[in-house]
Amino acid sequence: MLCRSVAFALATLLLSAISARADDSAIIGRWYSALLVADRTELSDLLADDVRIKLDDLGVVQNKQEFIASIDDWQGAVAGAAIRHRIDKTEGGVTTVIACYDFPNNDMLMQETFAVTNNRITASSQAAIAENCDGY
Numbered sequence: 001m002l003c004r005s006v007a008f009a010l011a012t013l014l015l016s017a018i019s020a021r022a023d024d025s026a027i028i029g030r031w032y033s034a035l036l037v038a039d040r041t042e043l044s045d046l047l048a049d050d051v052r053i054k055l056d057d058l059g060v061v062q063n064k065q066e067f068i069a070s071i072d073d074w075q076g077a078v079a080g081a082a083i084r085h086r087i088d089k090t091e092g093g094v095t096t097v098i099a100c101y102d103f104p105n106n107d108m109l110m111q112e113t114f115a116v117t118n119n120r121i122t123a124s125s126q127a128a129i130a131e132n133c134d135g136y
Contacts, residue, residue: 024095024116025087031114031121032083032099038075044068048120056127080104084136085112093117100133107133 027046034042044064047053053062062070085099088111099110109130115123129135 023119024090024114027116027119027121028085028087028095028097028114032085035074036078036081036083038071038078040068040071043071046121048117048122051121052123054123054125056125077103084133086136094123098129098136100136102133106131109133109135 031046047064051064053067082102085097088096088098093115095114097112099112101108108128110126111129112126114121
């Protein structure tokens, strides 16, 4: 009887971990969809109030308000673009994504990380890994 209880508890824990990863994946999918169309409302909803967004290549760390304010500039840059992404790995509560930003005149391959808590992005980092998406 004890073995069944332990097995049930482990199965429940495993299912909840898988479910959490699936939820994180959905949030990350929503992130890229909103980013592509510069949807300030959706992006704001996805970000925790105390989020820190680190843009490694620029040496910039933004809070939520700074990030949302930067969307005006981003909207012009992303016009006519496409964003493809795939989850590379998830460990220690952080999901690593490989993203290809296909801009009209160039493309760029990025590695981005997301920490998600309570269906909100609490931290994110972004760094270029190639000047084109050939390795995507």
